[in-house]
Amino acid sequence: MQVFKAGIEMASRWAIVCLRTYLKGRNFSSSCASAKPLHVCIVGSGPAGFYTAEKMLKRYEQANVDIIERLPTPFGLVRSGVAPDHPETKVVVNQFSRVGANERCSFFGNVSLGKDISLMDLHKLYHVVVLAYGAESDRELGIPGENLAGIHYAREFVWWYNGHPDCRYFPVDLQSTDTAVVLGQGNVALDVARILLRPLNELGTTDIAEHALSALQKSCIRKVYLVGRRGPVQAACTAKELREILGIQGVNVHINEADLVTSSLDEEETKKNRSKKRVYELFCKAAKSKSCQEFSTHDRDLHFVFFRKPERFLPSIDQRKVAGVRLQKTILKGDDATSYQYAVGTGEFEEIESGLVLKSIGYKSLCVDEFPFDHNKGKIHGGESLVWEERRACQRHLI
Numbered sequence: 001m002q003v004f005k006a007g008i009e010m011a012s013r014w015a016i017v018c019l020r021t022y023l024k025g026r027n028f029s030s031s032c033a034s035a036k037p038l039h040v041c042i043v044g045s046g047p048a049g050f051y052t053a054e055k056m057l058k059r060y061e062q063a064n065v066d067i068i069e070r071l072p073t074p075f076g077l078v079r080s081g082v083a084p085d086h087p088e089t090k091v092v093v094n095q096f097s098r099v100g101a102n103e104r105c106s107f108f109g110n111v112s113l114g115k116d117i118s119l120m121d122l123h124k125l126y127h128v129v130v131l132a133y134g135a136e137s138d139r140e141l142g143i144p145g146e147n148l149a150g151i152h153y154a155r156e157f158v159w160w161y162n163g164h165p166d167c168r169y170f171p172v173d174l175q176s177t178d179t180a181v182v183l184g185q186g187n188v189a190l191d192v193a194r195i196l197l198r199p200l201n202e203l204g205t206t207d208i209a210e211h212a213l214s215a216l217q218k219s220c221i222r223k224v225y226l227v228g229r230r231g232p233v234q235a236a237c238t239a240k241e242l243r244e245i246l247g248i249q250g251v252n253v254h255i256n257e258a259d260l261v262t263s264s265l266d267e268e269e270t271k272k273n274r275s276k277k278r279v280y281e282l283f284c285k286a287a288k289s290k291s292c293q294e295f296s297t298h299d300r301d302l303h304f305v306f307f308r309k310p311e312r313f314l315p316s317i318d319q320r321k322v323a324g325v326r327l328q329k330t331i332l333k334g335d336d337a338t339s340y341q342y343a344v345g346t347g348e349f350e351e352i353e354s355g356l357v358l359k360s361i362g363y364k365s366l367c368v369d370e371f372p373f374d375h376n377k378g379k380i381h382g383g384e385s386l387v388w389e390e391r392r393a394c395q396r397h398l399i
Helices: 011-026 047-059 076-080 087-100 119-125 154-161 187-197 210-217 239-246 264-272 274-291
Strands: 002-005 039-043 064-068 105-108 128-131 151-153 179-183 223-227 251-255 300-305 308-315 322-334 341-353 356-359 386-391 394-397
Touching (some): 039 119, 087 105, 119 128, 154 210, 154 356, 179 341, 187 223, 187 239, 187 300, 239 274, 264 274, 264 341, 322 356
Parallel strands (some): 039 064, 064 105, 223 300
Antiparallel strands (some): 002 386, 322 341
């Protein structure tokens, strides 16, 4: 018995590599009709789960695959993570549906690992178990004031506007402030900023959840700050996402042109990475366009704030809600050998008044049953893909 972990990226390839190793030792065959049929369980029905199921069904003709999911519906991030105004990204659901229609593939919703069934139960029932349930928790900043009302994870906000059942009653207040601060400059950060600023008549044509559209119709948010610890060259977003948010109608884009000055290490990064170069060029183009529209009458503003890291959250007078964010200015220091640059505080501070903060600083997985797990990192222990294997009566941990 082997248990594997799978991430969205490279999940199916790793699963097949490990499965081949397993079959070689167990005398299973992908083509021999006389071999004992391989029974596989995949925990999680997002992209990682379905891509893994697809590859296994194609590679091993006698394999049967069961997919279990804690939610009643499949497709994971495709359903609850992709922005409602990105329907082209959701087309992959058609491919996953064809996998699910395979007579050797079964889907079981409303089944929670660690609650409805244990890993040991799966161990007894299946030859191979693939853990592909994703990352359903968030990283913390660990700074003062992080528990104030009005501070949320961007993941929760995304789940809310996508209709995820866990966040149907997400307590986001869009009426008590006109300013939102989004910590992070990756694609998810840009997604939530775009949803907050995009014209309602455009959002109304998407498959956004009705409760979210109703709340956004009453929203008072007019300014959004996207805050990053490093510079525009290091922004984690893609050119496609950046181009889209820069093109929102009726929004003033604010970029400090002094932040666009590059160092030799910055230039080295852009030479090695075409994606970073395209993103940086888009920021430069937007900054120049902005300077020609100083007297724009648009009533909404998008601010890209570079070289700043949150130092603390500022409370309201009653000490219950967030009233702002105190930011420390940063500079970049790097290693000439690797070209990697990290942010270092300068001891200079500034504040942004805001009654809504969305943290988009990364995710981590949860331990849903008893298996080797690093709670600090939010990761399953294991050598590459293999978590553990059992041979006869003894269990051997590979860490």
